[in-house]
Amino acid sequence: MFTCNFCGNLAKTLRLYLLHCKLHRNEPRCLFKCAAAGCKDTFLRYEALKAHFYRKHNTSGPSSVGTVVTDFKCSLALCDHQCQTTKALIAHLKHHIVEGRVVNCPFRGCKKVFHVKSSFTAHISRKHRDLADNIHDSYKCSGSQSLSVHNDPDNIESQGNEIILQTAPNESDNDITEDFSDLFFRNVSLFYLKLQGQFLLPASTIQNIVEEIQNIHELGQTYCLSKLWSLLKNETPLSDEDITNICESVKGSDLFSICHTGPMRTAHSRVQTFKKNFNYVEPKKIFLGRDENRTDRFAYYVPLRKTLKCLLESDLWKKSRQHTSESPSDILSDINDGQIYKFNNFFVENPSCLKLILYQDAFEVVNPLGSAKTRHKILAVYVSVANLPLHVRSDTDHMSLVLLCKEKDFKEFGHSKVLSELLEDLRLLEENGIVMVDETVVKGTVFCIAGDNLGSHCIGGFSENFSRTQHFCRYCLITRSEFQGEDPNVCGPLRTIDRYNSALDELQTAEEPDVEGVKFRYG
Numbered sequence: 254m255f256t257c258n259f260c261g262n263l264a265k266t267l268r269l270y271l272l273h274c275k276l277h278r279n280e281p282r283c284l285f286k287c288a289a290a291g292c293k294d295t296f297l298r299y300e301a302l303k304a305h306f307y308r309k310h311n312t313s314g315p316s317s318v319g320t321v322v323t324d325f326k327c328s329l330a331l332c333d334h335q336c337q338t339t340k341a342l343i344a345h346l347k348h349h350i351v352e353g354r355v356v357n358c359p360f361r362g363c364k365k366v367f368h369v370k371s372s373f374t375a376h377i378s379r380k381h382r383d384l385a386d387n388i389h390d391s392y393k394c395s396g397s398q399s400l401s402v403h404n405d406p407d408n409i410e411s412q413g414n415e416i417i418l419q420t421a422p423n424e425s426d427n428d429i430t431e432d433f434s435d436l437f438f439r440n441v442s443l444f445y446l447k448l449q450g451q452f453l454l455p456a457s458t459i460q461n462i463v464e465e466i467q468n469i470h471e472l473g474q475t476y477c478l479s480k481l482w483s484l485l486k487n488e489t490p491l492s493d494e495d496i497t498n499i500c501e502s503v504k505g506s507d508l509f510s511i512c513h514t515g516p517m518r519t520a521h522s523r524v525q526t527f528k529k530n531f532n533y534v535e536p537k538k539i540f541l542g543r544d545e546n547r548t549d550r551f552a553y554y555v556p557l558r559k560t561l562k563c564l565l566e567s568d569l570w571k572k573s574r575q576h577t578s579e580s581p582s583d584i585l586s587d588i589n590d591g592q593i594y595k596f597n598n599f600f601v602e603n604p605s606c607l608k609l610i611l612y613q614d615a616f617e618v619v620n621p622l623g624s625a626k627t628r629h630k631i632l633a634v635y636v637s638v639a640n641l642p643l644h645v646r647s648d649t650d651h652m653s654l655v656l657l658c659k660e661k662d663f664k665e666f667g668h669s670k671v672l673s674e675l676l677e678d679l680r681l682l683e684e685n686g687i688v689m690v691d692e693t694v695v696k697g698t699v700f701c702i703a704g705d706n707l708g709s710h711c712i713g714g715f716s717e718n719f720s721r722t723q724h725f726c727r728y729c730l731i732t733r734s735e736f737q738g739e740d741p742n743v744c745g746p747l748r749t750i751d752r753y754n755s756a757l758d759e760l761q762t763a764e765e766p767d768v769e770g771v772k773f774r775y776g
Contacts, residue, residue, distance in 0.1 A: 255288040260436070264288075271306050275299060276436040279443035281650070282569065324394040329354065339388060343377060361389045437508045439530070441517060446527055456520040467513040478504060532563040539674055541658075541666040552658035552671050557636065557678040560653050561607060562687050564638065565695060569645070588639055588700065599683065599698055607682070607697025608639035612652070613704050613712065615660045630660040634675070639700050668712075716767045724770030 254263045255270035259277045264270035270288050277283065278299035285302040287294045289310045296302045325342045327334040329349060336342040346356045350370045358365040358373075360381045367373040381387070448454045448462070478500050485496045504510075516526040527533065539552040564570055585591065588608075594600055600608070613634040619625045634656040637646055645651055658671050669676075679699060686696035702709070707717055709727065716722040723732050730752070731745030746752075756771040766772055 258284070258286050260432075262432070262436075267306070267310055271303060273436075274302060276433070276440045279440050279447055281443075325388065325392045326394050328359075328389075328391045329356070335394065342388070342392060347373060359388055359392050361387045434508055438512060438516075441509075441512050442523075442526060442530060445517065445523055446531070459523075460520050463513055463517060467510070470509055470513070474504065474507065474510070532567070534559045534563065537674065539671070541662055541670055544662075544665065550659070550662045550666065552656060552662065554656050554674045555654055557655055557675060558682055558687055560636070560655075561638070561682070561695075561697065562689075564653075565687065565689060569641075569651075587643065594700070603696050605695075607695060608700040609679075609697055610637045610639050610700055611635070611655070611702045612637070613702070613708050615708070627660070632656075632658050632660045632663045632671075634672075714771060714773045716770045716772050722767065722770060724767075727770070730769060 254265065255267060256263055257270070257273055257277070259274075259280060262273055264273050267289055274285055277285075283297060283299070285296045285299055287296075287302065287305060287310075289306075292309065294305060296305065325336045325339070327336075327342075327345060327349075332349070334345055336345055342359060346359065347370050350356050350367060350373055356367050356373065358367070358376065358381075363380065365376060367376065445459060445463070448459050449456070454462075481503065482496055482500055485491055485499065486493075491499075516522050534555055536553045536555050539554050541550045541552055544550055588594060594608075600606065611634060613632065615630050615632045617626070618629045618631055633654065635652045636655050637652045639646065641651060656672070656675060663671050682697045686694040688694055702712055704712065706719065709715075710717045713727055715727045716725065719725050723734075724730055725733065725736075726745070727748070729745040729747050731743065735743060735745065752769070753771060756768040757773075760768045760771065760773075
């Protein structure tokens with residue numbers, strides 16, 4: 254028995270295991286494992302797994318090129334090289350193609366001519382895999398004859414997209430698991446979700462794809478059913494009513510049509526299906542107020558604690574916890590190795606807490622050089638979890654959206670109102686944590702906030718005018734005149750919490766827009 258590493262399904266044969274894995278080809282973070290005895294190869298794409306299977310483990314497949322043992326000679330001019338197998342002859346001809354010579358297909362009745370090695374390899378794999386004993390007489394030595402036939406799957410040179418998965422006769426439809434329809438439906442759903450979320454296709458384009466492939470499928474289905482009707486009518490004694498029932502049963506069992514005439518039929522039904530079958534966190538509308546035109550303005554917030562709970566319940570989190578390791582004490586290899594982390598009271602008291610990295614930046618959704626510049630500029634806040642392994646954490650697919658707001662509204666209504674829900678969730682995460690199914694409590698807090706200079710100054714309450722303000726650095730109190738002096742590497746006194754609070758107190762009575770580069774208290 255062969256076990257699927259995605260869903261735990263058991264397959265009786267390696268071929269059925271390969272057929273089952275096809276249902277998981279659209280799963281996020283795919284890692285296909287070869288289930289053959291003694292083979293530990295893993296693949297990121299199903300096509301690679303299939304090609305590996307046919308090259309390494311397809312012992313019951315058709316006889317491949319190079320299985321006939323005989324005597325051959327090269328028919329090209331000025332070459333008298335002799336070979337004992339068709340495989341050796343094919344390999345020798347490939348060397349001639351690499352040298353720049355033109356090679357004719359060595360099989361009888363084939364008039365193809367090749368200048369490129371890969372084209373020659375693909376042609377042999379597609380057209381002559383089961384004709385190994387049909388070499389043209391011009392390549393045979395006089396008096397030679399075939400001695401034996403032996404399948405050597407390790408030397409099959411073929412491309413994964415040229416191999417058709419065939420089920421052996423003893424692997425009937427009865428071996429297909431009962432949850433096949435559920436897996437098929439999940440695979441189709443993930444495919445359309447990938448088009449929408451990963452390839453960023455518009456809903457109208459996806460809808461056109463759905464309609465067209467369903468129309469094409471119905472045309473092919475009609476043709477196949479008419480052929481089935483004719484065969485049953487001419488070859489069996491069944492009545493017209495029985496034949497009709499058989500055709501209707503076949504048509505009613507078509508999973509593709511069931512999906513595309515049901516839950517995948519429209520954009521709305523697909524969205525509802527995604528919400529129902531996958532982890533989905535509903536965004537919240539945050540009412541900010543009314544602008545100068547008396548229009549209601551909103552920000553959109555994806556609840557942070559719900560997002561983190563989905564992460565904690567996912568397989569990704571369980572697998573990542575199995576690969577955590579501590580770095581040597583004298584090497585700085587991660588953010589956990591710094592002094593700020595090691596001497597933070599919250600992290601010391603909660604060593605297994607979630608360490609959140611918030612990232613915020615603004616982006617244009619229209620031409621940033623046109624007349625609509627900054628009119629539709631959006632501020633976005635994202636979160637990533639520093640507890641994940643480095644290779645996972647650096648992948649943008651594992652950064653979750655937290656908040657979207659027009660930058661104009663962000664400046665008009667202020668930080669506190671726009672980020673109010675996020676701040677409340679962070680407070681609850683620190684104090685109460687997230688209660689899991691097994692009643693364990695997982696706490697967390699913000700480890701750091703990442704962003705460019707403009708965004709970081711905006712979050713910290715510092716001046717965002719870098720060209721004119723005297724104190725333009727958020728780390729030290731260097732002035733512009735000192736910076737433009739003789740030494741551009743000079744640093745001023747470092748900012749401290751007391752100095753920051755003192756500037757805020759002075760700001761209340763000062764007429765200047767900022768004091769030492771501080772213009773307001775965040776939060």
